[in-house]
Structures are given as C-alpha cells and as structure tokens.
Amino acid sequence: MKRKTATETSPGTVPVRAITKEDVARAAGVSHITVSRVINTPEKVSPATRAKVEAFIASMGYIPNLLAGGLASRRTRIIAAIVPTISHSIFAETVRGLSEHLSGERYxxxxxxxxxxxxxxxxxxxxxxxxxxxxLVLTGVQHSARTRQRLKTAGIPVVETWDLTQRPIDMLVGFDNHDAGRAMGDYLYRKGYRQMAFVGGEDPRGMARFSGLRDALLAQQAAEPVHIKIALGSFLHAGREVVGRLLADHPQVDAAFFSNDVIAAGAAMECLRRGLQVPQRLALAGFANLEIAPEVMPALTTVQISGHQIGATAASMLVARLNDEGVQQPICDLGYCIIEREST
Known part of the structure; x- marks a missing residue:
C-alpha cells in the first residue's frame, strides 16, 4: 500500500498553509516592514496605508506571530495576572479594570x-x-520565599494588589484590610451591636479584616467576635448555611460581618426564608459593595472598595514602567468607606 507523503492530503480536502506577513505585503503592494509597523506601531503609518493593510490582514485571515515579534523587541506585550479565583465577582472587577486599560495600550x-x-x-x-x-499582577502581599526569589531574578515589573505593606516586591495598589475591618467594628458598635461574628475563610486578607474587627471591639472592652470559618471560594450556599450555625452555636450574636457581599447575600436570603428579622434579630454587613449588595432584601451595609480601580491603576503602573516613565506613587492606597443600608 502506498503511504501518503507529508504534502499529500485526503480526497476532497484543500491543503492549508498559514498566511504570512509577506503574503499580506504582496497583496497590499507594500513592504513587509510596513505590515510590521501597522501591527506593532500603527501611529507611524499613514492612515490610508494603515487602513489598506488592515483590510488585507482581515480579508486574508492573517494572524501575526507575536512570539517572533517579542523575540525581536524583547517585549511580548503580554501581562499576566494571578487571582485567587476567577469565579468570584469580587476579583472579576479587578480583572475587568486590568483588561480595559491594557487593551487600550495594546497589551x-x-x-x-x-x-x-x-x-x-x-x-x-x-x-x-x-x-x-x-x-505581573499579584493578589495580596503574602507570597512564598520561592515566588519572591523568582520575581527578584526575573527583572520584570510587578504590582501587588488588594492589600497594603510598606515593603512591596515592586509596586502596590490596594487598601488596608485591617483598618477596613476595624472601621466596620466601630460602625457596628456605634449602632448598638455588642455580640459580633466574622464570617470568612482563613486567607490573609480575610484574617486581617477579622483582626481589625476584633481590635475595634477590644478597644471598647466589648466581647471578642467569634470567627465562623467557611471554605474559601464558597458563595451563596455558604451564607445560607452559616445562618443555621449561628443560631445553633452562637445564639448571642446580634451582628455578623461577612468577608464578602455574596456570602452576606446568601445569609440575607436564608434569614428571609426563616422569617428571621434583619437587622432586629441579626444585623448583616458585607464587603466590597458588589452589584448584589443593594439588590437583596434588606439591602446590605458593606465596606466599599473599588476592584475595578485597583485593576486599572495596576495596569497604568505597569504600562508607565514599561514605557520607561516614572511611577509617581509606587504604593497607592485607594482606601475604603462604609456604605450604610437597611441590613444594619
């Protein structure tokens, strides 16, 4: 039996060859350097020539070899972001802010x-x-020694997000999680609540908020808050389940501060299902002021931070550094505020 060679195809198929930059240049009647400029530095090409070349790129289905261009320029025009989870809206806003700003800068x-x-x-x-x-964009400021060493030797700009420290790896944009937790503790105490719980996981940022809540209550010589631990990454179901645990194990609790609005919303739904009055029997407070916070019944009191602004600011820092421009504020504290609603 005759074997097929590498250039033979099965009957009825059409040989496929990738369109090259040279193919586009010949079709458009320009040099391949002009095609490269249209792709990489379009501002250096006249509008008429750019429009013509872009039309041929689109009609011919040409996909630039970005790796080859990156090797030549020592730039890939790719930024990487690492988040705890992509299924949670609390980080989705940061990703959206990053993506919008970076795409505008052609990254x-x-x-x-x-x-x-x-x-x-x-x-x-x-x-x-x-x-x-x-x-690179990282979430948080706590990393393994190996990660820090890899970043130190890589020689690329790094922005840490969602927290604060006076000793960042490189650049930092976020807010003080401990202070945000303390501010919520102070607020709930002023509202008259005395037996509080913190509902969240044991990630560093959540624990910082719990620590802040505890410090606020100890400063008032009030009872220490209880920590209702949940699995990280759980959402509405976790919030609903927590209500039963609070009622059974900690019936004295009159206010609960949740590590994010989605969990708090789940608790609000469960309170409604049980006929449990909020805030008369149990006050609920969330974190991040996500879209769901004002929509549940009752609307959630929460700590407002801007995940979108965190992402956009991190992107602008990276682009400035990559353009050899100075970063005026390598440590950027975006702050927070308490949004009061019916749940407290």
Whole structure:
C-alpha cells in the first residue's frame, strides 16, 4: 500500500498553509516592514496605508506571530495576572479594570487562578515568567520565599494588589484590610451591636479584616467576635448555611460581618426564608459593595472598595514602567468607606 507523503492530503480536502506577513505585503503592494509597523506601531503609518493593510490582514485571515515579534523587541506585550479565583465577582472587577486599560495600550492579559494556594501561585509565576510576560499582577502581599526569589531574578515589573505593606516586591495598589475591618467594628458598635461574628475563610486578607474587627471591639472592652470559618471560594450556599450555625452555636450574636457581599447575600436570603428579622434579630454587613449588595432584601451595609480601580491603576503602573516613565506613587492606597443600608 502506498503511504501518503507529508504534502499529500485526503480526497476532497484543500491543503492549508498559514498566511504570512509577506503574503499580506504582496497583496497590499507594500513592504513587509510596513505590515510590521501597522501591527506593532500603527501611529507611524499613514492612515490610508494603515487602513489598506488592515483590510488585507482581515480579508486574508492573517494572524501575526507575536512570539517572533517579542523575540525581536524583547517585549511580548503580554501581562499576566494571578487571582485567587476567577469565579468570584469580587476579583472579576479587578480583572475587568486590568483588561480595559491594557487593551487600550495594546497589551494582552493572561489570567491564572491559585484557589488560595501559595504553591499554585509559585507554579503560575514560574510558568508566566517562562513565557516571557512583560509584567505581573499579584493578589495580596503574602507570597512564598520561592515566588519572591523568582520575581527578584526575573527583572520584570510587578504590582501587588488588594492589600497594603510598606515593603512591596515592586509596586502596590490596594487598601488596608485591617483598618477596613476595624472601621466596620466601630460602625457596628456605634449602632448598638455588642455580640459580633466574622464570617470568612482563613486567607490573609480575610484574617486581617477579622483582626481589625476584633481590635475595634477590644478597644471598647466589648466581647471578642467569634470567627465562623467557611471554605474559601464558597458563595451563596455558604451564607445560607452559616445562618443555621449561628443560631445553633452562637445564639448571642446580634451582628455578623461577612468577608464578602455574596456570602452576606446568601445569609440575607436564608434569614428571609426563616422569617428571621434583619437587622432586629441579626444585623448583616458585607464587603466590597458588589452589584448584589443593594439588590437583596434588606439591602446590605458593606465596606466599599473599588476592584475595578485597583485593576486599572495596576495596569497604568505597569504600562508607565514599561514605557520607561516614572511611577509617581509606587504604593497607592485607594482606601475604603462604609456604605450604610437597611441590613444594619
């Protein structure tokens, strides 16, 4: 039996060859350098020539080899971001802010999730550095020693987000989680609540908010808050389940501060199902002022932060550094505020 050669195809099929930059240049009647400029530095090409070349690129289905261009310029125009989870709206806004700003600067965004694991973060950092990304955005300021070493030797700009420290790896944009927790504790105490609970996981940012809540109550010589621990990454169901645990194990609790609005919304739904009056029997407060916060019944009191602004600011920091421009504020504290609604 005759064997097919590498250039033979099955009957009825059409041989496929990738369209090259040279093919586009010949079709448009320009040099391949002009095609490269249209792709990489369109501002250096006249509008008429740019429009003609872009039309041929679109009609011919040409896809630029970005890796080849990156090797030539030592830039890939790719930024990587690492978040704890991509299924949670609390981080989705940060990703949206990053993506919108970076796309406007003609950078692409790669995304990885750690599921709150330091080992997973280290693996992602190594993978992204190996793919020669131009910069990295990390969530939080606590990382393994190996991750810090990899970033130190990589020599690329890094922005940490969603927290504050006076000793960032490179640049930082976020807010003080401990102070935000303390502000909520002070607010709930002023409203007359004395037996409080914090509902959240044991991630560093959540624990900082719990610590802040506890410090606020100890300063008033009030009872220490209880910590109702939940699995990280759980959402509405966790909030609903927590209500039963509070009633059974901590019936004295009169206010609960949740590590995010989605969990608090689940608790609000369960209180409504049980006929439990909010805030008369149990006050509820969330975190982040997500879209769901004002929509549940009753509307949620929450700590407002701007995940979108965190992402946009991180992107602008990276682009400024990559353009060899000075970053005026390498540590950017975006702050927070308490939004009071009916749930407290």
């Amino acid at each position: 692409q965004l790669l995304l990885g999730q750690t599921n709150y694991s330091e080992d997973a973060e280290t693996a992602l950092v190594e993978a992204f550095i190996g793919r020669r990304v131009d910069g």
